[in-house]
Amino acid sequence: MRAAAVRYGTAGSLVLTALVAVPAGSASGAPPSPVPETHGVAVAAQRAEAAGIRWGTCAEAEGLPPSVRCGTVSVPLDYARPDGKRIALTVSRTKATKKAAGKAVERQGALVFNPGGPGASGTYFPMVGVMPEWKRIAAAYDLVGYAPRGVGRSAPLSCQSPKDFHQAPSQSPTYPDRSYKRERIARAKAYARGCAERNPGLRHYTTLNNARDLDVLRAALGERKLTFMGASYGTYFGAVYATLFPSHVRRMVFDSAVDPDPSQIWYGNNLEQSLAFERRWADFRAWVAKHDKTYHLGRTPDEVLHSYEKVRAELAHKPAGGKVGPGQLRSAYLQAGYYDDYWPSRASALSAYLKGDPKPLIEQASPEPRAAAEDENGNAVYTAVECNDAPWPTDFRTWDRDNSRLARVAPFETWDNAWMNLPCAYWKAPRQQPVDVGTAEGALPPTLILAAERDAATPYQGAQELNRRLAGSVLVTERAAGTHGIGAGPNACVNGHLDAYLLEGRLPARRAAACAPRKEPLPSSEVRAAALPRER
16 A cells, blocks of 8 residues: 655645555556467457448447448457457447538548547547537548447446436435445445346456457558547546557547556546545536526535535435435536536526425436436446456455545545445456556657646546656646546637647647636526627
């Protein structure tokens, strides 16, 4: 065990260092012996290159328009046995339009995207090409998305019945007592057991294999070198890919980077995340307080917190619509920590509830039954990858100590984050040591890292650590902003760097550059006013 490292002196890191201990990675930071898997990747990539991808109509389950075409890529379940069982990954694509602003554009190849998770599908990605922020990129690149192993129809994982996954209404105590902890331990053990019993090949769902699959996909697309953009967790397995296959990289964008330090994968990163969400929760409350004339939830962040806690207490006794308890409330307001676009609607719902109208809160916070299977699948993949990737504490006393200490300064998300990850304490599949991400000078082409300074899901120090580890990378920071995933968003400065890199291979001359923050969202009343026709 060792203390979480303070690398950049941020206030959050300083607090966390004083509070928590996290397990150290391997002494060398190296992955397990790669020899048989390396051969397996070469065999699978050669097969994929010869077979290509047969593009056709997408399955109805994908929910994609006719303009998007789909196919599959075959990869080994176990790269140490490339002639053994294979699984099919669902892939989607739109071809480069080769035209932007009325001018012909030369095609540059395929741009593969992964949105993160673990457990998220990127098959929707080709649809972004019609958006103004993506049109220049869509002119030069085929836009390629896919569902990683375990996700969607790509050899899907499931750890429990979807109807049991969304338990609503549910409690979410900020400071759980012993009885509640015992209940959550039992649930974590049952979930881990369900994962093992339902999925015989569970141990092969890892970041290492996600990176290997990406190289097979590259070959199937006929690309000699990969152009890739990953967001959130997608940055981590993109960085693992760059470490394993640096000579196969053409260009790479890491948007909202996971801290790749082996000692942070994944227990330490989740603790850091809980602390960062407390800061973003404070940002939201400060914005609501600034617009008290609209929402009447309090003129200070503390007064807004009091309003929120009042609602939470009422929901604990009488769930809204019989569906929204404290657990659903917290999940809904956690989204405001990811994306400030949610701020006006979340503030309006809280305000309406306190005025006697629970309908907006019920609409925003109720579980969606139609999404139950997709949500359960995503959670199963998330759990499998994170539990398989690295050692986790196996004694609940460690979790109890660390999260109890952290909850004193970061109560909003700490314990719910712990419960989500607790199955990893009781995981039966073999654990790996995390890859020691990093490249030597000149081994990897220049890469681009994008990060918001107040991002909670992937705290900013992770982008700085990735910048340090990938020689030749450039970090572009959106100052004083906290939205998770900033590429091709509303910030023209960020988008300028993204376009320059993907279209021209051009990066800022120095290893770091900064952009002013995007505009804060308007409160609901101003949004409505802006939509009204102007008087002449």
